[in-house]
Amino acid sequence: MTIFSTAGLFIALSLFIALILALITIMPWLRASRTQEKPVDNQLLDINVAVFRERLAELKTDKDSGTIDDSHYQNQKLELERQLLDAQREVTPMVAPGIKSRLIIMAWVPILAAMAYLMVGDRTPVFKLWAAEDKVGQVADDLLTGKIDQPPAWAIEDGTQLISAMQTNVYRHADDPNRWMRLSELFLSLEATDSALEALSRAYRLSPDNEEIATTYAQISFFANKGQLDESSRRVLQDVLAKNPGHEGAQMLMAMGEARSSNFDQAQGWIKRLRDSISSKPGDHSQALASLDELSANVMAQQQQASEGVEVTVRVSSGLLPLVKADDVLFVAIRDIKGGPPFAAKRLPISIIKQGEATISLSDLDAMMPERTLKSAREDKVQLAVIARISHSGNASAESGDLSGNPVVISAEQNQANVEINQQIP
Numbered sequence: 001m002t003i004f005s006t007a008g009l010f011i012a013l014s015l016f017i018a019l020i021l022a023l024i025t026i027m028p029w030l031r032a033s034r035t036q037e038k039p040v041d042n043q044l045l046d047i048n049v050a051v052f053r054e055r056l057a058e059l060k061t062d063k064d065s066g067t068i069d070d071s072h073y074q075n076q077k078l079e080l081e082r083q084l085l086d087a088q089r090e091v092t093p094m095v096a097p098g099i100k101s102r103l104i105i106m107a108w109v110p111i112l113a114a115m116a117y118l119m120v121g122d123r124t125p126v127f128k129l130w131a132a133e134d135k136v137g138q139v140a141d142d143l144l145t146g147k148i149d150q151p152p153a154w155a156i157e158d159g160t161q162l163i164s165a166m167q168t169n170v171y172r173h174a175d176d177p178n179r180w181m182r183l184s185e186l187f188l189s190l191e192a193t194d195s196a197l198e199a200l201s202r203a204y205r206l207s208p209d210n211e212e213i214a215t216t217y218a219q220i221s222f223f224a225n226k227g228q229l230d231e232s233s234r235r236v237l238q239d240v241l242a243k244n245p246g247h248e249g250a251q252m253l254m255a256m257g258e259a260r261s262s263n264f265d266q267a268q269g270w271i272k273r274l275r276d277s278i279s280s281k282p283g284d285h286s287q288a289l290a291s292l293d294e295l296s297a298n299v300m301a302q303q304q305q306a307s308e309g310v311e312v313t314v315r316v317s318s319g320l321l322p323l324v325k326a327d328d329v330l331f332v333a334i335r336d337i338k339g340g341p342p343f344a345a346k347r348l349p350i351s352i353i354k355q356g357e358a359t360i361s362l363s364d365l366d367a368m369m370p371e372r373t374l375k376s377a378r379e380d381k382v383q384l385a386v387i388a389r390i391s392h393s394g395n396a397s398a399e400s401g402d403l404s405g406n407p408v409v410i411s412a413e414q415n416q417a418n419v420e421i422n423q424q425i426p
Contacts, residue, residue, distance in 0.1 A: 010130075014117075018110035025105055055080055132161035133168060140165035144179040163190075170199075177207035181216070193224050204236065214240050215249050222253055229257030231351060246277055255295065262361050264303040271296050302365055309344065309363025309374060310334060310415050314388045316356045317422040320403050324350060329394045332360050332419075334374060337385040337409060343367065343374045350390065362386075378412040385409050388419040400425055 056077060063073040117123070139155040142148045144166060155162055166186060170179045180203035187196035200217040207213055214236050221233040229237070234257065240250045255270035275292045278285045312332055316324065330352060333345035344366040352358045364373045377384060385407035392401055405421040 014113070015110055018113045019106065021113075022106040022109035025109060052080055052083075128161075129164055129168065132158075132164045136162050136165045137169070140169045144169055144173075144182050146178070146182070174202075175206060177203040177210065177213060180206065181213055184216075184220075188220070193220070197221060197224060201232075208239065209243070211240055211244060211247065215247070215253075218250070218253055222257060227256060227260040229253070229261065230349065233257075248274060248277060251277070255299075259299045259302060262302075262306050262365075264299055264306070267299050268296060271299070305365050306361055306363045308415075309361055309365070310386065310410065310417055312360045312362055312386055312388070313416075313418045314353070314358050314360065315418070315420045316353060316390070316403070317420060318356065320421060320424065321356055323403060323424065324353070324390060325392060326350065327394075329391045330358070331387075331389045331391060331396065332362065333387050334362050334377075334384055334410075335387065336377070337383045337407070341368055341372060343372055343377045343382075343384070347396070381412055383409065384412070386417045386419055388421055390421060398425055 059068070059073055059076050062068045063070065136155045139151050140162060143151060151162060163186065166183060170183045173179050180199045184196040184199035184203065187193070187199060197220055200213070200220060203213045204217045218233040218236045218240075222229060225233070237250045237254055240247050241254070251270050251274040255267050255274065258264070258267035258270060271292055275289060278288050278292070314330070314332060328350040330348045330350055331345065332348070333342035335342040344362040344364065345368055346360055346362060346366050348360065352360070362374070364375055367373045387407045388405055389398060390403040391399065393399055398404065402425045403421050404423060404425055405419050408417050408419050410417050
C-alpha cells in the first residue's frame with residue numbers, strides 16, 4: 001500500500017461530503033418554480049388568505065353584536081377582498097438562478113473547504129503519519145501483539161515511522177494492556193524512562209492482576225527513582241505479595257527499597273524471608289544465597305553509617321501549609337555554615353510531610369561526593385548547618401516563591417536537629 005491509499009480515501013470522502021454540502025446549499029434554487037413568468041409565492045399567499053379570513057370573522061362578529069351595520073360590513077368586506085387580490089398580484093417570486101450559478105457554488109464549496117483545511121495549520125505531520133501507517137502499520141501491529149520479536153530490516157530504515165505507527169496502534173487499542181506493555185519495552189530501549197513508566201502505569205491499570213506487568217512497573221519505577229520506592233510502586237508490590245506471598249522478585253524489590261529508605265530492620269526481614277524461600281527449594285542455590293548474604297551485609301553497613309548521621313525533624317508552620325502543593329519537593333541538607341556543596345542531602349516528595357512534620361535521616365549514605373562526607377566534616381571540625389526548603393519547581397537552587405527556614409547550626413557531635421520552615425522566599 002502507498003500513501004495514496006490513505007490520503008486518497010480521505011480526500012475522496014472529504015470531496016464527497018463537500019459536494020453534499022454544496023447540493024444542500026443550492027437545493028432551494030433547484031426547487032424554485034419555473035413554470036410561470038411571475039410565479040406566486042404560495043406560502044405568502046396562504047398567509048394573506050389566513051389574515052383575510054381572520055379579519056372577515058372579526059367583521060362578522062362586530063356585525064352580529066351590533067357594533068357595525070350591514071352596509072359598513074359589506075364595505076369593509078369588499079375592501080379586504082380588494083387588498084387580498086392586490087397582494088397576490090404584487091408578490092415577487094424567487095428568481096431561479098441559471099445552471100452556471102449552480103455549478104459555481106458546487107465548485108467553490110469544496111475548494112473553500114480544502115483551502116480552510118490546508119491553511120488552518122500545518123498538515124505535514126498528518127501526511128507523515130499516514131505514510132508510516134501504510135508502510136509499517138502491519139509490522140507495528142505484529143510487534144505489539146507478539147507475532148514477531150524483531151522488525152524486518154526495511155521497517156527500521158526510518159525508526160521514527162515505526163515508533164509513530166506503534167504509538168498510533170496502541171492508542172487505537174487503548175484497552176489492551178499487552179500492547180501498552182510492549183510499547184513500554186520500546187521506550188525503555190530508547191531510554192525514554194518517563195514514557196515507559198506512563199505506558200506501564202496504563203497497562204497496570206488495565207490489568208492489575210497481571211504479576212508480570214505489576215512487577216515490571218514497580219521495578220522500572222524503583223530504578224527510575226534512584227532505588228527508592230514511591231507510594232505507587234510500594235502499593236503495587238504490596239498488592240503482588242498479598243496475592244502471591246512467595247513472589248521472589250517483589251520480595252527483593254521490597255528489601256532494596258526499604259534499605260534505601262533507611263528502614264533497615266524491615267529490609268533485613270525481607271532478606272530473611274527471601275532466603276528462607278530459596279533455601280526451601282530443592283537444588284543448589286548457593287550463589288543466590290551468597291548474594292543475599294552480601295546484600296544483608298551491605299544493609300548492616302548502611303545501618304551503621306546511618307546511626308552516625310543526623311536525624312532531622314522538619315516542621316512547616318501552620319501559616320505556610322496552604323501554600324504547599326501536591327507536586328512540591330522537599331530538600332534537606334547538611335553543609336558548611338560558610339557555604340559550598342552539602343556533605344549530605346536528600347530530595348524527597350512532599351508527601352513525606354504528614355500533618356506538617358517529617359523526620360529525615362542524613363548520613364554518609366546521602367553524600368553528594370565520595371570525598372565530601374559528613375564523617376570527614378566532623379573529623380575536620382567543620383561548623384555545620386542544617387537547611388530545609390520546599391521547592392515548587394523541584395530545582396536544587398532556591399527560587400522565588402519557595403518555602404524555607406533559617407539554617408540550624410549543629411555541633412560536630414550532634415545527631416539530632418529541628419528545622420522549622422516558616423518563611424517564603426521573595
